Amino acid sequence: MTYTTPIATGHEGSVRDQFRAYLQRLRGGEMGALPAMLALVVLGILFSSLSPYFLTTGNLANLFVQASALMVIAFALVFVLLLAEIDLSAGVTGGSGMAVFQVLNGNLGWNWIVSLILALGMGAFIGAFIGFFVSRIGVPSFVVTLGLFIALQGFMLLLLGDGGIFRLVQPELKSIMNNNMPIWAGWVMLAIAVFGSLSLSLADRRRRTKVGLPTRPFIMLLLKVGTIAVIGAVIVGLLSVNRGQGLLAVEGVPIVIPIVLLILVVGTFVLDRTLFGRYIYAVGGNPEAARRAGIKVAQIRLYAFIICSSLAVVSGLLQASRIGSIESTAGREIVLSGVAAAVVGGVSLFGGRGRLAYAAIGALVIAMIDNGLGLIGFPAAATFLITGGVLVAAATVDALSRRRSGVALT
Amino acid sequence: MGTTLVELSNVTKSFGPVDVLKGVNFKVEEGKVTALVGDNGAGKSTLIKGLSGVQPYDGGTVSFAGQEVSLRTPRQASSLGIEVVYQDLALCENLDIVQNMFLGREEKHLTLLDEASMEFAAQKALQSLSVRTVKSVRQKVSSLSGGQRQTVAIARSVLRNAKLVILDEPTAALGVAQTEQVLNLVRRLADNGIAVVIISHNLADVFEVADRISVLYLGQMVAHVDAKKTTRDEVVAYITGSKTPEGVA
Incomplete structure (x- = not known):
């Protein structure tokens, strides 16, 4: 048997070689969160030159807090986006979880920790429901979650009553976003x-x-x-x-920062270093190949939806904590911003590519646009128009880089 | 003469009223490349699907290394050391070479993925096949050419300690240079003592790499010949049915 020189592993060479290899990957279309990071820098410079308040420590704290609920729902969505699925109901799932919390804790007077755990359980149940229809029956996730998006709004009205708004009284929960x-x-x-x-x-x-x-x-x-x-x-x-x-x-x-960081670190660890994480990427990349390799594809899909919906409830908690109340209309808008955040950050809508950190950077971009334009005194119309434009631009970059990395085919 | 690794005798398979395999005998030897040829619909795929446990045979016996075995599931086949490299490759483009080679059989260290060991083993497996065309084992599969992908798919079976590797049209979509690379790889696989079955429509490839040629015609094995003692015309005649078997059951 002839042994040739070992095939490289990508760890060889000097810092310069490493840098060159990185540039090559960039050219090959593996840009990751780089466009979003550049956007962050450009927006930061732009807003700080336009508004004296933008770079104050007060606004910095504000920006992080504003971004945190969005970040968590974007993290949630990454788990299903990696499978090339979507969860349009993630926002109202968060709202429904908090509605369950309100009924248990507020109306029935149960212990708040128990109520919170059951609220998370509600999220897991919704996730299992979606996962069942998607992975066992084969209904497209777009349709299942669109149906739930509508149905769960009814569920919240049912639990909280028409126009129901309840104050979030638990001091520990209120202080997450405010202390x-x-x-x-x-x-x-x-x-x-x-x-x-x-x-x-x-x-x-x-x-x-x-x-x-x-x-x-x-x-x-x-x-x-x-x-x-x-x-x-x-x-x-x-x-x-x-x-x-x-x-x-x-x-x-702010108290919320270590919470978001913990979710980011644990989630990244799971995706990068465990069998489950590896299989999520495999199923997202090529479900048929994953199936032939002996991976239980349906089971992976089910778990991904359960994780997504459970994290959505955490995001719902953060939103409730920020505004100080639990509402029957909660979570209708944030889910689309969450998808936008993930995609802007570089998570592919086609599945298999993306990281939680990308979603975090994307969420910062979206929150910064909102925050900066607000400070300059732009009308809300401009915020929507610009955020929408950024999303389409990001999705275009995604599609183009996917096409570029596909050129190597044959 | 190598030792016989797998022997099928009188295997049958039918789909409803259609008999696809009508009592086929087939023999694969260790360290040899056996080409399985035949026209479309001759039953090649069905024969292979039975061997890989995906679609069990209806009747007949399969013996593996002298022992009669049952091949009812893909898991049984792979535990015997039977690996199939499919035409459409079954690789995840978003994962790198190491991740693909270990997909479904990841090595673990303290319950976490053991990237270092997997990387090392992948490197060794590719080296043992004298693969030179791959730049880095951490390259994403999306950046590989068709021939390189085929190389990865074949090396994956080596990594799994396969005893029998079945290749379904491995050169179908490849250019001239890449076909050459893959055929060399197939040869080295056999030289390492592995029994190789290659399905191909390309007789030039078959004659270049195969030791034995088995011809299926309408669900029957019409020839099992030594590649060196036959000619292209004779094989074509068997494939098209213009030459009938002489005592080959």
Whole structure:
């Protein structure tokens, strides 16, 4: 048996080789969240030059909080978008979960934690319902979830009554979107993030060395962790400054941020490092190939919908916390913004390509457009027009890059 | 003469009133490439689907390494070491080579995916087949050419320690240079001691790579000949039915 020189693994070579390989991938159409990140920078420069308030710490905190509910619903949708499915009912699923919470906690006086868990259970049930129709019966998810989008609005009216609006009284839940952590907690959060990222990278590196594979230059690992540390420190630092305008000090990282980060990190871990995550990508890429490889495609689809609907309830909670009330009309608009956020961030509508982090960046873009145009004093009409335009542009980039990577065929 | 790995005797299969396989005998040897040829509708696909457990035979016996076995499910077939490389490849374009080669049989380390071990094993498998056309094992399949994809699909069966690899029209969609690469790969597969069955319409390919040629005609095995002792015209005659079997049951 003749052994030729080993086939490369993509980890060889200097930093320069790595950079060149990255540029090649970009040209090949694997752009990921790069367009969205550029949009973020351009929008940031544009708005800060047009409005003196845009770059204030108060607005920064506001932007993150505004984006957080959108981010979570976009995370939820990523799980089904990766399968080339859609969940149009995710928004009202969140609303329905909170309606269940209101009935249990508000009307029946059950413990709020128990009620919240049951609200999440409601989400999981809705997800299982969608998953059953999509994966076992074969109804297109577009139709099933459109039906649920309508039906769940009726369900909310049924539970909360016509025009029902109830105040969210539980202080713990209200403070998620409206209060901040103590300043030290923000720094602890950053330290955990940096330490976690560093030790995970080192563990991966050790494993590769042990098996006998080449590793990337160590400086790249430091660069990656360093970037997280620096950007994180800037943000936590800015949020630690008192941004209150009155006598009361407003400072610290909003409580919602670690919650969103946790969902992002755990979700990414599941998608990247577990069998389930791998199978989601496989089913999204080529369901027939996945089936022949012995993957239980229907089961993967079912679980993805359950995760999506459960996370949608978390998003519903964040929305309720922000406005301080549970409403029978909640969640009708946010789902489309959530799809927009994911697609703008670089998650493919055709399935198989995308990450939670992309959706997070996309959600920041959408929230920034909303926030910035509001500050400049543009009418709501402009916000809608521009957001819509950005979405179509993003979907076009998606379709074009898909076509480019398909050129290599034959 | 290699040792016989798989022997089908008198297998039958019918779909309703149509008898697709009418008592077929078929033999595959270790370390040899056996070409299965025949016109459209001769029963090639049905014969292969039976071997891979996708569509079990109605009657007859299958013996594997001297033992009579039952092939009722794809899982039974793959646990025996029978792997099929389909014409339409069954790869996920959005995944890279390593991920595709291990799809459905991922290695794990502390319940998580063991990327390092899989990457290493994929590298070794491709090396053992002297594959030089692939740049990086972490390339996405979407960036590969047809020949490279076929290479990945074949290498996947090596990784799974296949004893019998069945290739369904592996060169159908390929250009001249890529066909050459894939045929070389098929040859090396056999040289590694694996029994290979190749289905092809292209007799030039068949004569280039095969040791034995088996011809199906309307659900019957009409010839099982040594590739070196036959001619193209004779094989064509068997395929079209203008030459009838001499005592081949």
